[in-house]
Amino acid sequence: MNRCQDFSGRRWRRRPASLRHGTIAGAGSSTVWLLVVFVVIVTARAYAEEVTPAAVARRIDQHLMPKPPGEGVSFVDDPAFLRRLTLDLAGRIPAVSEVYEYFEQDTGARRHTAVRRLMQSGIYYRNMTTFWRRSWVPQADTREFAAVTDGFEVWLFQRLRDGARYDELVADILTQDRSADGSASSGPRGFYDANLAKPENLAASSSRAFMGLNLDCAQCHNHPYSRWTREQFWQTAAFFAVLSTQDLPRSGPPKIRIPETKTECEPVFLTPTDLRVPPDADSLGLRQTLVAWMKHDGDRWMAKNAVNRLWSHFFGEAIIEPMDDLSAHDAQSGPRAALLDDLASMFIASGYDLDVMVEGIVSSQPYRLPSATASRSDYPLTTVPIRGLTGEQLYDSLQVAAGLPVERMDLGFRGSRSPRREFASRFYVERTHGAERSITQALALMNGSLVNDMTTAKGNPFLASLLTSAFMRPDDQIDTVFLAVLSRHATAAETEAVRKHFNDNPALPREDRLGGLFWALVNTAEFSTNH
Amino acid sequence: MPHSRLSRRSMLRGLTLGAWGGSTTSWLPTLAEVAAESPRKPKSVILIWLNGGPSTIDLWDLKPGHANGGPFREIATTVPGMRISEHLPNLASVASEFSIIRSMATREGDHARARVASLTGYTPQGAIAFPAIGSLVAHEFDIESDIPAYVHIGGEPAVTGGGFLGPQYAPFVIGGGRGRAALEDANVRLKVDDLVTDVTPARGYRLRLLTDLRSVSRMPSAPVVDSLDSARERALRLMNPKAAAAFSLDDEKPSVREAYGTTLFGQGCLLARRLVERGVSFVEVTLDGWDTHANNFEQVKTLSQQLDRGVASLFKDLSDRGLLSDTLVVCQGEFGRTPSINGQGGRDHWPATWAVMLGGAGVRGGEIVGRTSADGTRLESDPVRTADLMATVFQGIGLDPRKQNMSNVGRPIRLADPEGTPIKELL
Numbered sequence: 001m002n003r004c005q006d007f008s009g010r011r012w013r014r015r016p017a018s019l020r021h022g023t024i025a026g027a028g029s030s031t032v033w034l035l036v037v038f039v040v041i042v043t044a045r046a047y048a049e050e051v052t053p054a055a056v057a058r059r060i061d062q063h064l065m066p067k068p069p070g071e072g073v074s075f076v077d078d079p080a081f082l083r084r085l086t087l088d089l090a091g092r093i094p095a096v097s098e099v100y101e102y103f104e105q106d107t108g109a110r111r112h113t114a115v116r117r118l119m120q121s122g123i124y125y126r127n128m129t130t131f132w133r134r135s136w137v138p139q140a141d142t143r144e145f146a147a148v149t150d151g152f153e154v155w156l157f158q159r160l161r162d163g164a165r166y167d168e169l170v171a172d173i174l175t176q177d178r179s180a181d182g183s184a185s186s187g188p189r190g191f192y193d194a195n196l197a198k199p200e201n202l203a204a205s206s207s208r209a210f211m212g213l214n215l216d217c218a219q220c221h222n223h224p225y226s227r228w229t230r231e232q233f234w235q236t237a238a239f240f241a242v243l244s245t246q247d248l249p250r251s252g253p254p255k256i257r258i259p260e261t262k263t264e265c266e267p268v269f270l271t272p273t274d275l276r277v278p279p280d281a282d283s284l285g286l287r288q289t290l291v292a293w294m295k296h297d298g299d300r301w302m303a304k305n306a307v308n309r310l311w312s313h314f315f316g317e318a319i320i321e322p323m324d325d326l327s328a329h330d331a332q333s334g335p336r337a338a339l340l341d342d343l344a345s346m347f348i349a350s351g352y353d354l355d356v357m358v359e360g361i362v363s364s365q366p367y368r369l370p371s372a373t374a375s376r377s378d379y380p381l382t383t384v385p386i387r388g389l390t391g392e393q394l395y396d397s398l399q400v401a402a403g404l405p406v407e408r409m410d411l412g413f414r415g416s417r418s419p420r421r422e423f424a425s426r427f428y429v430e431r432t433h434g435a436e437r438s439i440t441q442a443l444a445l446m447n448g449s450l451v452n453d454m455t456t457a458k459g460n461p462f463l464a465s466l467l468t469s470a471f472m473r474p475d476d477q478i479d480t481v482f483l484a485v486l487s488r489h490a491t492a493a494e495t496e497a498v499r500k501h502f503n504d505n506p507a508l509p510r511e512d513r514l515g516g517l518f519w520a521l522v523n524t525a526e527f528s529t530n531h
Numbered sequence: 532m533p534h535s536r537l538s539r540r541s542m543l544r545g546l547t548l549g550a551w552g553g554s555t556t557s558w559l560p561t562l563a564e565v566a567a568e569s570p571r572k573p574k575s576v577i578l579i580w581l582n583g584g585p586s587t588i589d590l591w592d593l594k595p596g597h598a599n600g601g602p603f604r605e606i607a608t609t610v611p612g613m614r615i616s617e618h619l620p621n622l623a624s625v626a627s628e629f630s631i632i633r634s635m636a637t638r639e640g641d642h643a644r645a646r647v648a649s650l651t652g653y654t655p656q657g658a659i660a661f662p663a664i665g666s667l668v669a670h671e672f673d674i675e676s677d678i679p680a681y682v683h684i685g686g687e688p689a690v691t692g693g694g695f696l697g698p699q700y701a702p703f704v705i706g707g708g709r710g711r712a713a714l715e716d717a718n719v720r721l722k723v724d725d726l727v728t729d730v731t732p733a734r735g736y737r738l739r740l741l742t743d744l745r746s747v748s749r750m751p752s753a754p755v756v757d758s759l760d761s762a763r764e765r766a767l768r769l770m771n772p773k774a775a776a777a778f779s780l781d782d783e784k785p786s787v788r789e790a791y792g793t794t795l796f797g798q799g800c801l802l803a804r805r806l807v808e809r810g811v812s813f814v815e816v817t818l819d820g821w822d823t824h825a826n827n828f829e830q831v832k833t834l835s836q837q838l839d840r841g842v843a844s845l846f847k848d849l850s851d852r853g854l855l856s857d858t859l860v861v862c863q864g865e866f867g868r869t870p871s872i873n874g875q876g877g878r879d880h881w882p883a884t885w886a887v888m889l890g891g892a893g894v895r896g897g898e899i900v901g902r903t904s905a906d907g908t909r910l911e912s913d914p915v916r917t918a919d920l921m922a923t924v925f926q927g928i929g930l931d932p933r934k935q936n937m938s939n940v941g942r943p944i945r946l947a948d949p950e951g952t953p954i955k956e957l958l
Contacts, residue, residue, distance in 0.1 A: 371751075371753075372751055372753065385753070385755075386750075386751070386753045386755050386756060387755065388755045388758075388759070433755065434754070434755070435755050435758065436691060436692045436698060436701065436758045436762075437698075437758050437759045437761075437762035437763075438701065438703070438704065438762055439679060439703045439762050439765045439766045439769060440703070440704060440705070440723075440724065441762065442759075442762040442763045442765070442766035443723070443724065443725040443726055443766045443769070443770075444724065444725050446725070446727075446763070446766060446767075447725040447726070447727040447770075448724075448725045455737075491747070491749070493747040494744060494747055497740070497743040497744055497747055498740065498744075500743075501736060501739060501740045501743065504736075505732070505736045507732070508732065508733060508736060512733045512736070513736070515733075516733060516736050516737035516740060517737075517740065519737045519741075520737050520740045520741040520744055521744070523741055523763065524741070524744060524745065524748065524750075525745075525748070525750050525755075525756045525759040525760055525763075526748060526750050528759050529750075529755055529756065529759070531750070
């Protein structure tokens with residue numbers, strides 16, 4: 001009995017009889033879907049020239065900033081913008097030299113100059129590697145899977161740096177040849193490893209990571225409020241079925257059995273489509289078909305999911321929350337849905353060019369709004385959420401503040417064993433706009449060796465150079481520490497407070513006084529947030 | 532506004548720290564005595580959390596003579612009629628201190644969802660940030676102390692923050708959490724990293740500087756900022772040597788440490804006793820490894836031995852020190868396991884019929900609540916839901932389960948889901 005195939009009562013499962021039974025010959029159907037992929041690519045390429053970062057920024061402004069600036073809307077000042085931008089693009093605060101350089105530039109052009117400069121640096125791709133890896137393989141942030149994805153990050157970094165399109169990355173991950181050499185030092189196989197190569201894990205993770213759809217609950221039962229059925233879950237899992245060559249030639253598509261039932265499911269797409277699964281498809285062919293559907297799907301979930309997640313990188317909160325439930329009923333209409341729909345269209349038209357979307361977002365007016373509480377405000381926006389720094393951002397920012405080099409991904413990458421990864425793991429945050437600091441983390445930042453080494457000239461090149469600048473007035477030294485740690489000048493009240501403590505502790509060596517100031521500033525909430 | 536309370540408290544603590552500024556010999560002297568051992572009045576809860584879903588049919592509700600029963604035998608306890616697993620002999624000898632609920636019936640069979648439901652007492656609803664029971668108890672008693680009021684030992688809390696109660700009621704996690712290498716040595720894992728208690732002049736200077744800089748900071752109030760400030764302030768208070776001393780297991784006699792078992796769990800139970808002794812409101816001690824889909828009996832036997840030694844010692848120790856009448860011990864996981872044994876000699880997830888053990892403050896010992904069928908698959912008495920268990924725990928420690936707190940969505944939420952009723956036989 002095959003309940004899985006016979007069931008057809010629900011809206012999203014209804015499809016033509018010819019599809020249900022897979023009657024078209026394998027070679028013919030392969031040609032059909034290849035053709036569709038080709039058409040999609042050609043169409044996307046034709047539009048590619050029209051979508052510029054400036055056009056993306058304008059579109060965002062039209063959605064979110066209907067009023068001209070000045071009418072109840074204000075923007076952050078330029079130093080605050082530089083810090084926000086550098087944290088988002090490079091994953092670290094600006095070095096004190098970058099802050100000085102920025103101050104010296106023409107105020108009309110320096111924001112744009114900073115965007116271009118940061119996006120051309122290798123650290124931008126390293127930062128986006130961390131972001132996308134976390135979006136796609138969140139398991140790697142747990143102890144159990146920390147190591148299996150090192151190769152994934154090396155691979156992703158290289159692909160992003162080489163200008164790979166988003167749709168190509170998704171295809172690379174889902175259609176990799178799993179029989180290839182498992183000892184390869186880099187490659188996307190970490191996605192399979194983190195999902196234990198199980199069809200059901202891969203189905204849930206792929207839907208969540210690449211489509212923004214949550215099928216997890218449907219794995220075990222039909223959830224009363226969920227749009228997806230248990231059969232649909234296993235039909236998606238069937239695309240990842242492990243096929244043995246002895247099964248060939250098969251009479252039809254491969255089947256996967258729902259555990260503890262007699263129901264067998266064959267691969268069926270989640271939404272109605274003209275694509276079909278070639279009945280003789282091998283494991284690779286099945287997954288290629290799935291990727292083709294993901295791009296071809298009329299709801300454009302793949303593009304929407306990418307834009308939605310990317311948005312959350314720059315604003316904390318995504319356009320649609322929760323990010324893995326894009327098919328939810330109340331995510332289909334309203335101003336948020338309209339914005340996401342528009343941006344997804346532009347993303348597809350750009351040829352899935354992530355850099356165009358990134359530059360468009362950081363060039364938009366909403367990106368320059370002042371930060372305030374994390375409470376969800378409806379569009380149009382007037383403020384953006386204060387975000388906690390991720391563990392990686394915090395580690396790299398500490399290094400930069402202390403004048404130390406930031407660990408590079410392309411040179412001597414030490415993966416999960418590096419001090420950076422160890423630190424980042426201890427300071428892990430799931431979502432930046434809801435970041436929580438624990439007592440344990442606070443203790444580490446106050447008393448741990450990493451920060452305490454930075455309070456001495458020996459462990460802090462920035463401090464060392466400040467101490468040798470004997471000609472500098474004390475107030476200027478204080479201000480320089482603020483610039484290095486908080487990327488802004490000290491206020492009059494802050495300078496006064498620090499001066500008072502300097503005077504109260506005449507017996508303390510200058511190294512301890514300035515080192516103590518450095519320590520105090522990295523322990524402020526301001527340092528640990530992107531605001 | 533849920534966060535205005537935090538801001539007020541933060542400010543107060545900031546002022547205290549500032550006022551203390553002149554002294555460099557001790558931490559926060561005005562608060563120090565609170566952390567000292569003192570006659571305690573408010574109640575505490577120790578939650579023994581059996582992570583993964585314990586096979587309670589092999590612990591508290593055996594089915595000897597039935598195929599579902601497996602190889603374990605039952606033994607008699609000091610309570611006539613109460614029989615438990617042969618691998619819990621020490622607990623059997625203190626059985627009059629605790630009761631067993633054999634009619635737990637819940638709905639969630641997924642680890643993550645069941646954990647959240649068990650710990651908050653509520654099914655997730657939209658944007659409401661339900662706090663864990665540990666946060667609720669800490670918030671209700673609101674003990675002024677330098678030791679965090681809610682401590683989680685040995686695992687990763689399923690509910691990490693303080694929910695709508697705010698970050699100061701978030702669990703303080705030791706011996707577990709993210710980023711800790713998988714160290715087996717209990718002494719190393721239960722040590723609080725980076726807990727510095729001596730104040731050099733340089734440390735005193737920079738702490739005072741930090742306090743003053745916070746007071747002139749222009750950072751707006753926001754949950755992320757409040758969480759950072761709260762964590763730093765609670766960490767500073769923990770650096771009070773008297774507060775920090777609560778965590779030094781080396782102060783215990785070797786014979787006591789030995790009695791609890793030298794495992795992470797055993798020493799965690801001992802630490803829990805030290806904490807409730809010092810007025811900590813809620814302590815969770817995790818014993819992980821109960822997700823026994825395969826090879827159930829071998830694993831449950833080993834786990835039972837750890838559980839038996841740690842928890843029996845805890846009951847005896849609390850009782851000897853006169854603390855048991857003020858401390859409620861609850862022993863449970865997120866669900867039970869299938870009465871039927873699968874092909875790998877394992878048992879799978881099973882929320883329909885399972886058991887909880889509890890004893891101490893306000894709860895009658897030596898009782899058995901509810902009954903399951905001979906094969907263990909059905910209840911032969913009224914089901915006990917999570918909400919009922921929650922209501923019983925709150926009532927047991929003298930809190931009104933119907934007490935309301937304002938949630939983050941502006942809707943008042945009761946301590947326990949109002950659908951729940953306390954179990955009369957236990958109170």
